[in-house]
Amino acid sequence: MPDSISCEVLQRWIRAFARLVADNEEYLTRLDASIGDADHGTNMNRGMTAVVAALDSAENVASPAALFKQVGMTLVSTVGGASGPLFGTLFLRMGTACGDVEVLDAGGFARALRAALEGVVARGKAETGDKTMYDALAPAVDALEAALDAGGSLAAAVRAAHAAGVSGRDATTAMLARKGRASYLGERSVGHQDPGATSVALLLQAAAGVIPARSDSSSGSASGQP
């Protein structure tokens, strides 16, 4: 079956995200230092390092649902800041939405991300333009669904989601923060990129880097690939 994602690919996605977070730890913290409490990079890296350690020591993660649950539960216990429950919820909801399958198809992946977005909204009560991770995640989920609806491949859809997430992340710079500690700064929050949205963009970047490699080659549709 083309356009599907195995548990192994999902693991690579998570590990790629962890690497990106580690590589960008200081950058994320610096962004947070401008408008928050300067711990986003540290917190996310602590959480994702713990996630990788948990994956390393786990015997065999049987299903996408189990994988995402493990990631989510690890994050809620190790991140510490608001990103813990928010990213934790993101993965927990994805896990719930996956249901009892061993391999995630394109539609299932899109449903999982949509559920993740809804979970983030329920948890953080953020709306469009509040200068939060929502501003990167929401356009990405929309773009993913739109690309799939238009008949695109999962790989192309993930790339579109990444592009939309990056645009959404960039748009947070001009926004006035209305949630979290950044909101205490009022007007002074304008002109700084939101660290949460930046982490979401990294999550999407990791997906765009990992998912085509497997799904495109397994489907044999990627041109120019060996």
Added chain:
Amino acid sequence: MSSQPAPVGIVVVSHSRCLADAAVALATEMVRGRDARIAVAAGLDAQTLGTDAVQIQQAIEQVDGPAGVVVLMDLGSAVLSAELAIDLLGDPTARDRVVLCPGPLVEGLVVAVVAASGGADRHEVAAEAASALMGKQSHLVPAGAGAGAGAGAAEPTEDEPAEVVGVFTVANAHGLHARPAARLVGEVRTLDAQVRLRNRTTGAGPVAASSLTKVATLGAQQGHQVEVSASGTQARRALEHVLALAARRFDEVDPPAPTAPDAAGVGGGRPAPACAQPASPGIAIGPVLAVRAAPPLVPDEAPATAAVEWRRLGEAVAAPRREVQRLRAAAVREVGETEAAIFDAHLMLLDDPDLLAEVRRGVDAGQGAPAAWDRAVVAVERDLAALSDPYLRARAADVRAVGDQVLRAMTGQPADAVQGEGILVARDLTPATAAGLRRDRIRGIVLALGSPTSHAAILARSRGIPTVVGAGPDALAIPAGTTLVVDGGTGEIVVDPAPAVLADYRERARRQERQAAEQLAAATRPARTRDDVDVLVSANLGSVADARAAQASGADAAGLVRTEFLFFNRDRAPDVDEQEAEYRAIAEAMGGRRITIRTLDAGGDKPVPYLRMPAEANPFLGVRGIRLTLKHPALLHDQLVAICRVARETPVSVLFPMVSGPRELLAARTALAAAAADAGGMPAGLEVGIMVEVPAAALKIESLLPHVDFLSVGTNDLTQYALAADRGNAAVGTLLDPLDPGVLALVDLVCCAARDRVPVAVCGEVAADETAIPLLLGLGVADLSVSPYAVPAIKSRVREFDLGACQLLARAALGLADADEVRAAITRWAGRCGLPGYSL
């Protein structure tokens, strides 16, 4: 009682394990011995800040029972993690038994624990805890947004029960004045009920019982009947609490002398001759001064947006609140809880929902925050001033004072000014206020609070103003104009002395003056020891006036020019020209003698508003002295340029404070070189030195010596750092003796390393301590820098000693165990040396 059902469980969620544990300890004190089910879910571990949804889930499951659980959280992720924890609960039916409470963590927890142990159900517990936030809510929720906005996350409540009404008779001697009113308002604010009061006797009201200013306008005097009406979920409880409180006279202990309200209306009896702590020697006789602040002006400026103006007010209220809280804490420590409660009334005014709502209306209508605040305060003041009861009328002045404090904080205007000449009586003095005291106007100082080691006391000593501290709040009740005798050498205060007593004090004062005059006559001669070694006795200055006094006192130099006076009480730093003019004026007043100018020595304990210094938990261990000025290179540059310009004309040394290692010193020297380049080149005679006040700097003095021309030991800070005892904390005051052999060892180290290379001065308090002088000389100190008024006495003291004998004394002292032993050794030594006049 074991058959009683288990109480509601409480879960405390915080980023910090320490915070949560401490909050629980605080709250459970309230219910000692009674059953409390509390679990903590805080921190990722004992050290790492953060919240963990799984930990919270487990904590909830630990205290869950039929009565359910109330969860209290601190901020941000604590709320999100707690919500997530509910989703994670293994038993889905438990979710309905858990209430997430929006109350503030600490206050809410205290209230919740009490309510839960009293058998309240989880909704009552949560409601009680949530309303512990009312002060903050009224502060932060925009007017007109309605109560619902602030309580949006609270549990839905039942239909409000009908209003309940009761009546009490005021039993307190002074009626419902500030203290009992504060107690009443405090009680009402903890409950989820709208409580209104009406004075049945006079018909005044009804007013909101949550507003201190409104309660005061009831004019409720002893014997008046006050009607209480309450509505809301806890209406009945609120009514019961208020009536019970009234029956307890609002927990007020009436003054011991049950006098009828006196005609003068100023609080009755005079305090007897009180004995406070001596802080600056000398006898002062004179009238109590009226401290009257020049009223702060409401600036004529275009307001910013309502949000910005509102935030401006919020920030401005914070500083006076901290100041009042500081005074309150000091008062509790020094004079007891009952007396300190008066400060609660001031704090409540700063949180008064009615007052803030009025300000908010003004701000929303386009007024600037200062204008809106001033109008609201004036309105309250007018209401109070119109009352017939003199005690309550006097509260109008309290309102004005607190209002002015906020206005000053908002607009950066300087504080109190003293009118006339006489004796200043105050609660305490901030370093900035103390720095502005003039000896020609202030004959003596009496502080209700304070310690002999505080900055205020040191400044008073440096100006030669007789001072006593810790006199208690009664001192504040002495009416302006009353004759007062203050003996700063013994701590005695005599109010309105009898003629014989007055004559006795005048005679003592005359004797002291005669001796001082003899010393002064000899002061222009050098201070030469009996074995013909000249010791420099120079002066510590903080103004041009000090320089004149130093010159008149025979000071050999200005050993320390404190420049802070140029930087305090203004809204931006002085420019180069202004500083240059001041430094030149000081040099001229010193008659061309060398002046040692210390660069700005500010910090969290001596803040400079325009430098935007963040609040620090330990300002004495924070960004102060050279650490601060290196962070403000433009400011340091300007000051060094001004110093260099003056140094081209007259002998000047520059002194860098709070240096802890060569890196800072070299950075400062680089800044000096750059400044010199802008001032026409490095002045030929400019000498560079550092304050040795950080113990580490003393210990590694070898690394600093190559880069300095002289050293100046700041014994005040060196002592507090070496002995780990806060100068502002009276409780550790006895430790703070610079004659502690540990401190002496540091001074010895510095002197030994510097011998034959650079001179060592001592510019701390100890240099003017006549007991300590032989010891300092024996250690190798070549320059004693003291307050201008102490110069003649110190010079005459130095002449009594033989340096060789002093060196033997110093060696012996270094081997002793504590300052008491050192002082005893000095006394024995003085006796052996045939200095019978040398008493301690």
